[in-house]
Amino acid sequence: MRGEVLEAMLPYLTEHYGNPSATYGLASEAANAIAIAREQAADLIGAKPHEIFFTSGGTEADNWALRGALLLVETSMRTAEGKSKRHIISSRIEHQAILRCLKRLEEEGLAEVTLLPVDREGLVSPADLKDALRPDTILVSIMAANNEIGSMEPLAKLADLTHEAGALFHTDAVQAFGQIPLDVKKLGVDLLSASAHKIYGPKGTGMLYVRETIPFRSMIQGGAQEKNRRAGTENVPGIVGFGAACVCAKKTLPDRMRREGALRNLLIKRAEEIYPAARLNGPRPKGVGLAHRSSLLEQGTRDEEGPGKMPDWRLPGNVNICFPGKSAELLLIMLEAEGILASAGSACASGSLDPSHVLSAIGLSEDDNRASLRFSLGEETSREEIEKTADALERILK
Incomplete structure (x- = not known):
């Protein structure tokens, strides 16, 4: 798998050096390569290519999912009384990319956080989630599989309960992406984070899946890259390697x-x-x-x-x-x-x-x-x- 990934990346490290956001001829080669990688990443999780946004890794994708949900507060995500929705639910066994971001959001006064317990096997109980959901809950973030003990959560049930309460469901799938079957439509997740290096792709490249009906906004301000959703010049070799790794992961x-x-x-x-x-x-x-x-x-x-x-x-x-x-x-x-x-x-x-x-x-x-x-x-x-x-x-x- 590693050989195929490196082979795909090499031309964009040595020959095709164009900026994909530019208008000159060299740019089209890089832009086309990113478009193909977007299709390859989407195919691994049953998504549509325009629902995939490339990031610097799983940590950025997780932070974007949490802060992006709060940005929706300014628009449509409000309670029946017109109050801003700022309650986020997660679990006690999440990766630090989630837990530390949630702690910072609390410190900034931007969100109120509930961390659900897990049983001795590391599973979140749907009953506990149901009890924790509130009218002002905007987001539930539960990892697909735990990086330390390998437990895989009942995502579909958790997502159903979340949607019944009118909230969004995010999953940190960094550990599960390409390791077990994941289909965002069947699972009902709205947001999904992943990282290339967990499937033998390059380090420093990741993605956030955003369901097409969600008006998600950029967390990083700057240029118009990634359809105005994620500013910054694209890491073309990394993205191409990510796409190649997705193809290999699905095949094997x-x-x-x-x-x-x-x-x-x-x-x-x-x-x-x-x-x-x-x-x-x-x-x-x-x-x-x-x-x-x-x-x-x-x-x-x-x-x-x-x-x-x-x-x-x-x-x-x-x-x-x-x-x-x-x-x-x-x-x-x-x-x-x-x-x-x-x-x-x-x-x-x-x-x-x-x-x-x-x-x-x-x-x-x-x-x-x-x-x-x-x-x-x-x-x-x-x-x-x-x-x-x-x-x-x-x-x-x-």
């Missing part, structure tokens, strides 16, 4: 899901055999041991709603395991000495000594939080590497 998605899911299950099984006290954080895949099932699972919600019917509701490439009594920090150092790279918490919070807010939200104690490791699997991960990882864990833990 079913096989990648099956393959990564099988390897994920193997790593979970081996880890629990090696260290019987180990506990999986997040949803347990079907057929991998016995475990408590959340109320949503028991009700069948996750088989009926969300990003298509899935064999299980954990991201195929995500493993997050607690090793009670151990130090994740020391385990990471010892694993790296064996050539194995894992993480504790989110990559975007690296360097922080604070416990993971996601693991705290699903009920882990501080000790168990600091004893948890995350392993990320990708298209190049092999069975041999999973066995090597398990063998290294066995040596280190014993």
Whole structure:
């Protein structure tokens, strides 16, 4: 996949250097390349090309979704009494791009925020959302899949409830985009954020899907790029690489899901055999041991709603395991000495000594939080590497 992405980008790094917003001949080559990439990104999520707006990454797209919703307050988004709608609902396990932006909006006095709890598997309850919705709710923002524990939310049900209350629904799909089936029309989402680097595209490129009926406004003031929605000269090589990555992701998605899911299950099984006290954080895949099932699972919600019917509701490439009594920090150092790279918490919070807010939200104690490791699997991960990882864990833990 990486080779195809680089091959698509190279001409726009070496030959086709025109500014796509200019009027000279060279500009048309770049403009056409962006138009094709827009079609490729739209095709991956069942959107229309004119609903795709390219950004510098998922963080910008998330911030734009939140602040853009508030900009609508100045126009049509008002309560029956004519009051501005400034209430936003999200969850406690969102990425920091959402949580920190919401905190800033509160500090600026622009919004009132409600953060919904999650159950022990990291799922937002539709009943909790229904109770939290108010006449002045303008936006609900719930991530499609969690970056730390892999839990996939029942988006379709959550979006339905949101629309019944007259609000917009946004999903941070950075972790799910190109990893599981996503169809914005079937899910009913109004706004969706994504990033190229999660599907082997270039870093520093992302997008925001905006349903065509929403009069969204630009958050960055300047030129007329992206149909007056996002000012700034387009990153042509990055956008072209993003489009190529979307094509590859769609073509390989079913096989990648099956393959990564099988390897994920193997790593979970081996880890629990090696260290019987180990506990999986997040949803347990079907057929991998016995475990408590959340109320949503028991009700069948996750088989009926969300990003298509899935064999299980954990991201195929995500493993997050607690090793009670151990130090994740020391385990990471010892694993790296064996050539194995894992993480504790989110990559975007690296360097922080604070416990993971996601693991705290699903009920882990501080000790168990600091004893948890995350392993990320990708298209190049092999069975041999999973066995090597398990063998290294066995040596280190014993």
